[in-house]
Amino acid sequence: MAKCSDTVILNLWHPVGAIAEAAPGAVQETVLLEERLSFQVGVDGEPVVWRSRPDARGADQVPAADRLPARGAYGYVWTSLGSPPADLFPIPEYAEPDRRRLNAATFGVNVSAPRAIENFLDMGHFPYVHTDILGAEPHTEVKEYDVEISVDRDEILATRCRFFQPMASTASDGGADVDYVYRVPHPYCSVLYKSSPVDESRRDVIAIFLQPLDQEHVRAHLLLCVLDENSEDKVIKRFQQTIFGQDKPILENQFPKRLPLDPRAETPIRADKSAIAYRRWLSQKGVTYGVIPAAA
């Protein structure tokens, strides 16, 4: 497989690792878009990223000209192999002081980044893949919801999403509809807002940031930014890891692994409105990496 030549993707910011899991001063090795990268987070929390080379054992041995763009955001180190925009997409809730913010997991998944995004946007699989957690038969209906592509923000927004969840909150023992809002502000990143079980007026934020190793392999970084003062970190993480562990085997059994953008490659239903919008958006942007572009 050729290295990435898709300039849309090359010019994006991409996550390469959780800051909390990088020991200060230690060099981490990773892969982004088929290139080997090294990064190091300084004691000041500032990351340095460079293309791996045998002569550099630490950031201080890498001349400034050879460093890649780098920044820390939402608990992760981000970099780019091209010319990234000045700003990363906003998640204002991340700054709210009473939220728990943590990297719930980083999972290797044998699938393209866009397939993983579609799975993140999808509610119809809750009763089948996350049985008795996010959904349960016979409550299988995906009710009508709204999707728009926001022009000024250049992101997909799905609102009025509702899905029946058994044990929806700790306060009641029955199931209820849970509200979701989904954003796709980046071809390989998505953010969801979900009714908080502890505060009716606010929403938990869960984001997925996909690090494309190549067209058909990703590392999925899961950010949690939730209202929960009681649970231990490991309990919160374990929940998300259970959910993602259920999605992983499904994602790895999807064919083709790259996301087909030809509308006739697969059969959409109304429940897939957000996925249809996502595929169109990728087509309009001219994304070719991790997808099978529609024949012109």
Next chain:
Amino acid sequence: MLEEARSRWHPIAAAHDLPFRHVFHGQLLGREFAVWRADDGYVNIWENRCLHRGVRLSIGINDGRELKCQYHGWRYSNRTAGCTYIPAHPADAPARTITNRTFPAVERYGLVWSSEEPLGEVPDVAGLAEGKLLALRGIAVNAPADQVVERLKAYRFQPNGAIDGDAAETLIEAAQDFAVALRSRDGAAETLGVFFVQPADSNRSVIRGVLDRDAEGSAHIAVLRHHNERLSRLRDEAERDMANAPAPAPIEPVYERVSAELAEMPELTAHGRKAALRVTVARKWQTADGIAGFELRPIKGILPTFQPGAHIDVHMPNGEIRQYSITNGPGETDSFVIGVKLERDSKGGSKCMHETVREGDVLAISEPRNNFPLRRDAIKTIFVAGGIGITPLLAMAQALNNQELTHELHYFAQGEEHLAFADRLRALGDALKPHLGFSPDETGAELRRVLTGYRNGMHLYICGPGPMLEAARKIAAEQGWPDSAVHFEYFKNTNKIDDSSSFEVALARSCVTLQVPAGKTILQVMRESGIDVPSSCEQGACGTCMATVIEGEPDHQDVYLNDAERKAGTKIMTCVSRAKSARLVLDI
């Protein structure tokens, strides 16, 4: 060679690879298959992708009748591979044409054979009579098929009768591109082994050996072990050689595109009152007093996919057309079973079916149409059947029974001898609640009891004679059932149709305006103008000819719409209903 291989039959599994309710992952020339045997014995070989989002169906669930995708629970029917249910939209019947790609399946010599584009039949193999053959375990080899065939020519084994010996002489009896037949002799013992090589991919093959006879008990195990050891050795040698050579590129299977109409999930396509299918009456029997059962089998090919609640039009020898519900359970796709009640005042429909039509006769039927779709997201479903109204509800109850969803089937009939399809009813177990010999008043009282305790999330389906159906709807409304939870199907429209009005109909999408005079229906006028609109009962009962009203006030004369739908005024049955306003604009 591989190009030519596409038109040949190849073994893709052993029959023993398809145990009860398993889904086997097969591969041929780079294309993956989901292979599964339904409880009725039929072997399905399908493209290994759900049409929805490309998830492998080999990780799906075989419930004996249907294959369910793990990702979103889409159900695909035995034999037809048509999608019968999409759980995300429980109130909609899936478009009939969502059908997975199927490949032919033939069981022979203990193996399952298939082909991408077969020419001719599965090969006859001299020396392998059907009967006590022994299919060996398939041995997968990471090497091209032609190299595996070359190695098999030098394969040596002991005949079954001298499995512990070592003096056998093995001779090549025949060798072809994808098979080698070897005969082994040791003294008086002799075994013919035919070794087929399945080209799974450019660099992957499966050796499927078949011996001309089986052995009993421990000898059977010894024979299997003997070949397993020797073929495994052959594999190891072949793979060791291949390790030094560059592997050929894997074959990229070509996935067919879905049709343009499915890519947008539109309304069902329009079709007139056509009888595209020819079936024979495979069985006709008395299933209850006054009710004849008919089992209709296709003359050629397979029947289209149906969903519970669907009906077919039966075109009778006397020219009459009648609608009958399909009573089949899920996955029973080799025939359609219908029940026909002899009407006392029959105008020729049921009388013809009872008296004229015999086993072996050919009938023309329409494709199944579903205007009475079953939701499967109810916390509990109640079916109320009166008499022959059992037929669509029986199909529905069997579907819920198969999925273990909570339901009750209340079957009102004059007596035990009037209960139709006893074998199917029996399989429903405790969910079946017969109510026998009740007067109309007693029926009302019983319905009041049955319909108490409505809770949000419950659904009610009613089918039966008009007066009983009216009573049940009224009682349900009194007991707090909202219109949206009550679903019904009338046998016929007994309303007196008033066709005295005349008005104008504008068809928005067709860009034509038509005059509907007194004495003609909207449907007739549209047809006369060459606009093809689907229809079935043409008396306002079945819902097939329903159109969307964009503007104007409909004069409803049908029995398909419920009160809320009538009041909304957005739908119209074009076969009987008319306009109160001078003009109607329809979305046609």
